[in-house]
Amino acid sequence: xxxxxxxxxxxxxxxxxxxxxxxxxxxxxxxxxxxxxxxxxxxxxxxxxxxxxxxxxxxxxxxxxxxxxxxxxxxxxxxxxxxxxxxxxxxxxxxxxxxxxxxxxxxxxxxxxxxxxxxxxxxxxxxxxxxxxxxxxxxxxxxxxxxxxxxxxxxxxxxxxxxxxxxxxxxxxxxxxxxxxxxxxxxxxxxxxxxxxxxxxxxxxxxxxxxxxxxxxxxxxxxxxxxxxxxxxxxxxxxxxxxxxxxxxxxxxxxxxxxxxxxxxxxxxxxxxxxxxxxxxxxxxxxxxxxxxxxxxxxxxxxxxxxxxxxxxxxxxxxxxxxxxxxxxxxxxxxxxxxxxxxxxxxxxxxxxxxxxxxxxxxxxxxxxxxxxxxxxxxxxxxxxxxxxxxxxxxxxxxxxxxxxxxxxxxxxxxxxxxxxxxxxxxxxxxxxxxxxxxxxxxxxxxxxxxxxxxxxxxxxxxxxx
Amino acid sequence: xxxxxxxxxxxxxxxxxxxxxxxxxxxxxxxxxxxxxxxxxxxxxxxxxxxxxxxxxxxxxxxxxxxxxxxxxxxxxxxxxxxxxxxxxxxxxxxxxxxxxxxxxxxxxxxxxxxxxxxxxxxxxxxxxxxxxxxxxxxxxxxxxxxxxxxxxxxxxxxxxxxxxxxxxxxxxxxxxxxxxxxxxxxxxxxxxxxxxxxxxxxxxxxxxxxxxxxxxxxxxxxxxxxxxxxxxxxxxxxxxxxxxxxxxxxxxxxxxxxxxxxxxxxxxxxxxxxxxxxxxxxxxxxxxxxxxxxxxxxxxxxxxxxxxxxxxxxxxxxxxxxxxxxxxxxxxxxxxxxxxxxxxxxxxxxxxxxxxxxxxxxxxxxxxxxxxxxxxxx
Numbered sequence: 001x002x003x004x005x006x007x008x009x010x011x012x013x014x015x016x017x018x019x020x021x022x023x024x025x026x027x028x029x030x031x032x033x034x035x036x037x038x039x040x041x042x043x044x045x046x047x048x049x050x051x052x053x054x055x056x057x058x059x060x061x062x063x064x065x066x067x068x069x070x071x072x073x074x075x076x077x078x079x080x081x082x083x084x085x086x087x088x089x090x091x092x093x094x095x096x097x098x099x100x101x102x103x104x105x106x107x108x109x110x111x112x113x114x115x116x117x118x119x120x121x122x123x124x125x126x127x128x129x130x131x132x133x134x135x136x137x138x139x140x141x142x143x144x145x146x147x148x149x150x151x152x153x154x155x156x157x158x159x160x161x162x163x164x165x166x167x168x169x170x171x172x173x174x175x176x177x178x179x180x181x182x183x184x185x186x187x188x189x190x191x192x193x194x195x196x197x198x199x200x201x202x203x204x205x206x207x208x209x210x211x212x213x214x215x216x217x218x219x220x221x222x223x224x225x226x227x228x229x230x231x232x233x234x235x236x237x238x239x240x241x242x243x244x245x246x247x248x249x250x251x252x253x254x255x256x257x258x259x260x261x262x263x264x265x266x267x268x269x270x271x272x273x274x275x276x277x278x279x280x281x282x283x284x285x286x287x288x289x290x291x292x293x294x295x296x297x298x299x300x301x302x303x304x305x306x307x308x309x310x311x312x313x314x315x316x317x318x319x320x321x322x323x324x325x326x327x328x329x330x331x332x333x334x335x336x337x338x339x340x341x342x343x344x345x346x347x348x349x350x351x352x353x354x355x356x357x358x359x360x361x362x363x364x365x366x367x368x369x370x371x372x373x374x375x376x377x378x379x380x381x382x383x384x385x386x387x388x389x390x391x392x393x394x395x396x397x398x399x400x401x402x403x404x405x406x407x408x409x410x411x412x413x414x415x416x417x418x419x420x421x422x423x424x425x426x427x428x429x430x431x432x433x434x435x436x437x438x439x440x441x442x443x444x445x446x447x448x449x450x451x452x453x454x455x456x457x458x459x460x461x462x463x464x465x466x
Numbered sequence: 467x468x469x470x471x472x473x474x475x476x477x478x479x480x481x482x483x484x485x486x487x488x489x490x491x492x493x494x495x496x497x498x499x500x501x502x503x504x505x506x507x508x509x510x511x512x513x514x515x516x517x518x519x520x521x522x523x524x525x526x527x528x529x530x531x532x533x534x535x536x537x538x539x540x541x542x543x544x545x546x547x548x549x550x551x552x553x554x555x556x557x558x559x560x561x562x563x564x565x566x567x568x569x570x571x572x573x574x575x576x577x578x579x580x581x582x583x584x585x586x587x588x589x590x591x592x593x594x595x596x597x598x599x600x601x602x603x604x605x606x607x608x609x610x611x612x613x614x615x616x617x618x619x620x621x622x623x624x625x626x627x628x629x630x631x632x633x634x635x636x637x638x639x640x641x642x643x644x645x646x647x648x649x650x651x652x653x654x655x656x657x658x659x660x661x662x663x664x665x666x667x668x669x670x671x672x673x674x675x676x677x678x679x680x681x682x683x684x685x686x687x688x689x690x691x692x693x694x695x696x697x698x699x700x701x702x703x704x705x706x707x708x709x710x711x712x713x714x715x716x717x718x719x720x721x722x723x724x725x726x727x728x729x730x731x732x733x734x735x736x737x738x739x740x741x742x743x744x745x746x747x748x749x750x751x752x753x754x755x756x757x758x759x760x761x762x763x764x765x766x767x768x769x770x771x772x773x774x775x776x777x778x779x780x781x782x783x784x785x786x787x788x789x790x791x792x793x794x795x796x797x798x799x800x801x802x803x804x805x806x807x808x809x810x811x812x813x814x815x816x817x818x819x820x821x822x823x824x825x826x827x828x829x830x831x832x833x834x835x836x837x838x839x840x841x842x843x844x845x
Contacts, residue, residue, distance in 0.1 A: 102557065103554055255652070345599075352560070352570065352572060352602075353570035354570075358572065361651075361656070362607075364655070364659055365600065366590060366666065367599060367611070367613035369659050370622060371599070373622050374622065374623070377622075377623055377625055378625035418653070420642060420644050421642045423641070424642040424644075425638070425642070427638065428638045452635070455626070456635060456638050456639070459622070459623070459635070461642065461646075461656045461657065464656060
């Protein structure tokens with residue numbers, strides 16, 4: 001495959017996963033683009049990570065209590081997974097179905113939710129929403145455990161419609177009330193107490209005597225509706241197809257305005273949304289066909305670097321580039337990974353609200369930009385890291401300053417930069433002058449100089465984009 | 467009247483005690499048997515406390531605080547809180563940061579305050595946080611705020627040790643984040659943010675260079691943070707709002723000795739901070755406000771205390787009329803909130819309003835979302 005295709009592969013892997021190293025890109029380049037997409041869409045073709053192997057290096061993980069540690073374990077998975085889209089979809093659903101640990105402070109149940117997203121995240125909307133409705137972490141987060149036949153609590157019923165499926169403006173307050181009534185009796189078992197037994201997760205429990213079995217009318221359907229019925233009706237709604245399509249576009253293609261404005265602001269690319277809506281409806285809400293339509297579309301291929309990386313993407317992608325935190329021995333603190341994302345504004349499994357994170361340029365403020373730049377620059381400070389050694393080994397022959405900059409940009413991405421950035425990088429490289437990388441010794445001699453160019457590249461505005 | 471009338475702009479230093487400080491073991495009702503009945507494990511014996519009235523005493527580790535209180539520099543706000551106090555640290559802290567108890571907001575009260583103080587966002591140093599990551603209290607779109615994790619090595623490229631190389635990198639960074647006309651609003655926003663970070667770092671670096679003091683602060687996080695506040699404040703860079711957080715107050719277990727160590731560190735650090743800025747003749751326009759997201763349960767759990775409500779806050783400074791404000795929450799069993807907590811007597815938004823209107827000269831209602839009873843420790 002010609003070089004341009006590596007840029008396309010790199011784009012695909014940044015979006016459908018957490019980036020790919022040059023070696024990974026080259027390995028993929030023997031396949032057609034569509035074949036690579038099929039592999040991504042079929043995670044079961046690849047072995048799952050053996051989490052137990054990681055526990056050997058982090059004994060603390062045998063005791064699932066520390067949230068920052070487990071959030072770090074998730075980033076470690078993002079870096080090392082052979083099933084990048086499965087992991088990316090679990091992050092997608094976590095953005096969309098934003099539940100936070102801080103209310104329950106119950107780590108095992110929160111971990112179970114993310115594991116659920118991994119397991120059902122690429123099935124179909126009916127399966128996903130029913131599983132979500134039965135998820136103890138979500139149940140507690142939105143108070144469905146307080147939703148009783150004689151005293152309904154609307155929190156879950158409302159957010160299911162407003163934030164998780166259709167979006168505002170597509171149902172009435174009565175629909176919310178009746179949806180809530182349909183989910184009465186959906187609760188969870190009390191987990192075994194943490195002290196002194198250790199951490200155990202909680203399970204879904206259906207309590208028939210607390211369920212309101214009377215007749216309800218929901219979006220025009222009438223009957224003794226239960227939770228599954230509500231979800232079945234929801235999934236059939238065009239509003240749901242549109243809402244999920246727009247979320248997928250926003251997460252995988254290009255930044256949209258913030259979600260709360262969607263009922264007013266039209267999509268940036270209405271035709272693209274139509275393509276995704278059609279795929280959703282033609283396939284009864286199955287997710288894989290929608291993702292296939294998305295990743296193989298021209299609108300996807302043509303929107304490179306048009307999404308601000310979320311902190312998890314920035315951290316995992318940067319670490320993949322420098323080649324540290326390998327499987328099974330990360331050799332460094334995995335908690336530092338989630339800590340880095342947290343100071344950039346994304347505390348995994350702790351979204352600020354049920355509306356999730358504000359994304360796009362709202363990831364960036366003075367404080368978070370400082371953290372993003374310094375994190376990436378620091379990761380590139382030690383040129384003996386395997387990923388940087390790999391980049392160095394791919395630099396050969398006589399290189400003028402502008403050629404050196406161009407090669408480095410290729411190997412870090414390929415990353416397309418604007419004229420301003422390009423000119424600044426070349427001005428820096430001019431201090432080095434022409435170099436002849438004809439041997440390992442020569443590469444060793446110039447490693448620090450090249451490392452500094454790489455540091456400047458990852459400090460650039462363009463590197464902030466996926 | 468706002469501020470102090472000496473011609474200098476008033477400065478507010480906010481100190482957040484993260485985790486829910488145990489107010490009952492900070493300002494102790496040492497003559498009340500209910501206190502000892504309910505705190506067999508964590509209660510502080512009567513003969514050890516530092517009394518300042520016939521019913522209240524500071525924790526024995528708070529000697530410096532007691533001295534400042536005796537000198538009339540500390541106003542104790544007793545029983546601060548809000549209705550239906552959240553027992554979640556994060557939600558509770560969100561409410562304190564945004565003044566929105568019923569819905570979730572991502573705009574902070576100090577963000578709104580900074581916009582009032584510097585409407586055009588001319589200086590990234592009008593608000594300065596010391597710590598990792600920006601607290602939500604200071605967040606507001608379009609309001610540049612500087613967040614410093616290490617004042618001696620602050621800013622972009624701080625991981626590059628060699629000064630020449632770091633300066634080279636900063637120089638290139640400045641160029642890379644230069645105006646790029648026609649690249650779209652997000653690229654332009656990134657360029658502006660990058661330049662703001664550079665400007666803030668450039669301005670603030672004079673602070674550690676200029677600073678000299680005879681005060682030797684202790685070696686602990688809050689002392690270090692308040693020394694940083696002193697270094698930037700005395701450099702006279704126009705900062706009006708300082709913020710820092712002191713963590714570790716969530717003492718479900720082993721409350722003693724953890725909490726005493728923390729409030730001891732806090733008490734010493736605040737005392738050293740004032741000694742320092744007084745030495746620099748820079749104390750009369752400084753007001754410190756100390757708060758925490760909630761108080762703790764009245765009865766202990768055999769090791770520590772669980773999340774409760776009705777905590778306490780402090781105003782500290784030369785212009786403060788020291789003493790007790792609002793009322794100490796009743797600890798009589800019949801008055802327990804939800805059968806276990808201290809009830810609050812004054813809404814935190816009125817305390818913010820006090821600092822806003824009576825100190826900073828900023829109208830409170832738009833910042834805290836309404837009108838709340840204020841106190842008068844600054845008159």
